[in-house]
Amino acid sequence: MELEYVNEHIGRKIKDLRNQNGLTQQELADRTELTKGFISQLERGQVSPSVGTLLDLIECLGTTASDFFKETEEEQIVFSENGFFEKVDDVGNQIQWIVPTAQKYQMEPLLVTIAPHQRLDEDKPHSGEEFGYLISGRVKLHLGEKVYQVKAGNSFYYPAKEKHWIENPGSRPAKFIWVSTPPNF
Incomplete structure (x- = not known):
């Protein structure tokens, strides 16, 4: 899996969780002692967080690492x-x-x-x-x-x-x- 894809995937999941929790980028940055600019870049897949930073973000967003990385299979909708x-x-x-x-x-x-x-x-x-x-x-x-x-x-x-x-x-x-x-x- 390419690093760029991984960064985009992580960023998209962070953004989705942040939105589900009703947080702004600034509020998430304040809770994790990061900058709003870093959160913005992370959500766009432009930076890679350290493992420690990612775990802090996941915890602040109310989930666990295992749930965060769990891949859900897409349900089949059309059958032939x-x-x-x-x-x-x-x-x-x-x-x-x-x-x-x-x-x-x-x-x-x-x-x-x-x-x-x-x-x-x-x-x-x-x-x-x-x-x-x-x-x-x-x-x-x-x-x-x-x-x-x-x-x-x-x-x-x-x-x-x-x-x-x-x-x-x-x-x-x-x-x-x-x-x-x-x-x-």
Whole structure:
């Protein structure tokens, strides 16, 4: 890692912490017995602080060296098909986990294709809710003792407190987005 990059990185983090603490450059300089000019140069990555000076700054900004230097991974926001996880059952029903890391989140979105005249396994009642949007085909949503007809362009939403399953009564595959919270697949 180049020294210039390190200086810029440290300077940016010092400035962010200073702003989060509502301090001016002068106030931080006064607390650390440094000059406002040095703080300004440091925040722009133009100078390298000594280890002792950096530790004093970090302490005055209310954090620790380990937290200051901890790198946080940037969360993935966009997911592409090549990262999807896919399961196809014995009758040709296909479930794609379209956000592969969804288990750590509160929602689990799936892309589901039910083969003609097939159904998904019955889900037992569980906490949470489920949402679906039918992209193509038609399905029957079985929720407890009731059956709901869903056609392309329709959506469905329900608390998952009753047994439920989805079937495709048609002669074409039925494709839909299915979101469950909390994740349970």
